[in-house]
Amino acid sequence: MGCALSGSGITLGKSISEAKRCPSLDGGLELKAESGEEKIAAQPFPLLEPQKELIQESWKILHDDIARVGIIVFIRLFETHPECKDVFFLFRDIDDLQQLKMSKDLQSHGLRVMSFIEKSVARLDQEDKLEQLAFELGRSHCRYNAPPKYYEYVGTQFIGAVQPILKEKWTPEVEKAWETLFKYVTDTMKRGFYEEEKKSKVNQALYSRKAGAAQNSI
Template sequence: MGCALSGLDIEPAKAVPDERRSAEESTSRWIPEEECTTALQATAAKSLQLSEAQKQLIQESWRILQQDIARVGIIMFIRLFETHPECKDAFFLFREIDDLQELKMSKQLQAHGLRVMSFIEKSVARLTQEDKLEQLATDLGRSHFKYSAPPKYYQYVGVQFIDAVKPFLKERWTLEVEEAWEGLFAHITTLMNKGYQEAERGSDMKKSANPEKADTFSIGSIQNSV
């Protein structure tokens, strides 16, 4: 499979009169799916760059939120599990806990919430160093592949973070602040997705190169998990 790219930074083919355009020529911009994914990711990342004003809004609001990051982390994940209970499948420790009150008291959930807040803090600190922000988010996406946490869940975290922090910022929360945070999370999600896919492709290549070793590893993993 593949895709036809339009509106990207790709030089278009020269215009050809309709009567001369053959079926073969009409598909000349159809490219393999892997190349398409890479091009789309690059374009998405470029289109999600934040303005200096947006970066400043994020930094200013984060300074207010810093004193409540533990509470924000818990609220964010409780909201996430309330609105998207299927997300718990990506969390081995919380998968069997249905009582939200029990989840609120979970030390493991508090610890994970703090780790996510720490990542957001690092992202905010790297807003003026986009190459470091890209590396940070891409690496996180790669690590999520190891944890079997697929990209389909990433977009929910930003939405729940924004809902969780609104009450803390009160009148300081404006439409401009919300759009800035949405832009940051959209950018991070794109980069995490990129990292996850890179790790997935690397894993598939290793399995293809060493099928016997991959089978042995799988059996060993099952045995060790019992």
């Protein structure tokens, strides 16, 4: 207690040490959580060993197609949720999705996202590292102003895009394993997002208070 944020209804991540730290503010500033904030508790790593193996095996097959999958995922995201496109400086002014499909920027963005998934798959046995990776990604998405409510759609589109590539290797068990991984990653990203959002509010509040004090002393 004694923290200006205690009682704000914000659930902090449990195993990320930075998320546990409570910013100490002399004088106690009142900060409220964003209205859209969900309470997401840190969860134990949810994947069982056989599920990890299913993901690793299917990734080996998908690996050669990741550039294509990355593009499909984002084109479908923009088709189903056009408001997501506005978050991207590079894409917001391109209305024609066929033109966007050909864009080198979309290709390289899709590849960056796929390479994050590749890193996640490589860290299925290093849970702390995977958690840290997804948490930091959530923090950077706060700086990109990318709202958490859309993160899970990326998983949905990924699953839709890889299903036809895996053909008969796609089973309900494989689907469940990927869904579980995406749920874990996106929940962890959301915690990172809210942590970063809270930090920036604390900084803004401190800045305003200092600016006010400086004004009063003139």
